[in-house]
Amino acid sequence: MTVRVTVAQVTVADDHEANRYLVADAFAQAAKVDADLLLLPEYSSGYHRSGVGIEHAEELDGPYVTLLRRRAAETGVAVIAGTTLPGDDPAPDGGPRKGVNALVAVDGAGELVGVYRKVHLYDAFGTRESDRLQPGPVDAEPLTIRLGDLTFGAITCYDLRFPESARRVVDAGADVLVVPAAWVAGPLKAEHWRTLLTARAIENTVVAIGVGMAGKGVTGRSVLVGPDGVVGLELDETPQLRTVDLDADELAKARAANPSLANRRYTVVPREDRESSREG
Structure with a gap:
């Protein structure tokens, strides 16, 4: 059985209402081709090049996730x-609390399957x-969604x-690794993006799908x-x-030919859990 996936490489604005229209149209386009799953980028509810924070945050019962659930139920597209x-952490200057960079998965009936809160925050390349x-908990359950004969697992940008992030999702049963991103442009950044996705696919014998945001920066x-x-x-x-x-079936054949997951000798343990076990 095949699973049909629509990859939506869209430009996301600071205007949340405009983004909801954009996402509704992406659902319509996915439904036209009988897709089972629509993939949208990181920060697809609202984005600004200078940074995203609490001013862009919405609750899970807010307009954006409500739209995702309604359109999924209407179209049957997860x-x-x-x-x-x-979030709940205060800003360094004592200002308002911080936001949380998150992914949500919604099934074709419009039910919220799960939420992943990004663990590794982008403190690199001058950002x-x-x-x-604020980061998500390192020991939270990985985000996965089952569609047909495939399990999709997600991490962010x-x-x-960090290969352990992908491996932990694979250990949770993922056959397909989904990576929504607003991958910041810069020297060699596109090369890093492609190379890292290729490495994650090979080392985990999965299909890796990087869903990039389009636009300036x-x-x-x-x-x-x-x-x-x-x-x-x-x-x-x-x-x-x-x-x-x-x-x-094609994925199963690849894993039979290259049984690296079966042959490995190490597991992935969240860092805080490892440290507490040493203390015990």
């Missing part, structure tokens, strides 16, 4: 999308995401640079890489939607 939730956002370049490292889809920097079919 969705994985990035958003920003309110400090932690000034505006900068998490991609970000790279776009959504990529789908098979478990053999072959790139099956690669977009440029412009906004566009593309649809692919994923075959569970």
Whole structure:
């Protein structure tokens, strides 16, 4: 059985209402091609190049996730999308609390399947995401959603640079690794994006799908890489939607030929749990 996936490489604005219209249209386009799953970028509810924080946050019962659930129920298309939730940590200057960079998964009946709160904040390449956002708990259950014969698991953007994040989702049963991102542009950044997605696909024998945001200051370049490292889809920097079919039988064949998951000798343990076990 195949699972049809629409990758929506869209440009996200600071205007949340405008973004909801954009997402509603993406659902319509996915439904037209009988997609089972719509993938949207990180921060797809609202984004600003200077940073995203509490001013962009909405509750899970707010307008954005409510729209995702309604459109999923209307079209039968499941969705994985990035958003920003309110956090509870104060800002460094004692100002308002921070936001939380999050992913939500909604099934084709409109039910909220789960939420992932980004663990690795982007404090790199001259940017400090932690000034505006708080990280998610390292020991939270991985975000997965089952569609047909495939399980999709998700991490966010900068998490991609940490192979343990992907491996933990795979240990939770993921056959397809989804990475919504607003991958900041810069020297070699597009090359890093492609290389890291390829590495995560090969080492975990999964299909890896990087869903990039289009627009100024970000790279776009959504990529789908098979478990053999072959790139099956690669977009440029412009906004566009593309649809692919994923075959569970083909994935099973790749894992039989390269049983690296079965042959490994190490597990992934969240750092805080490891430290507490040493103390005990």
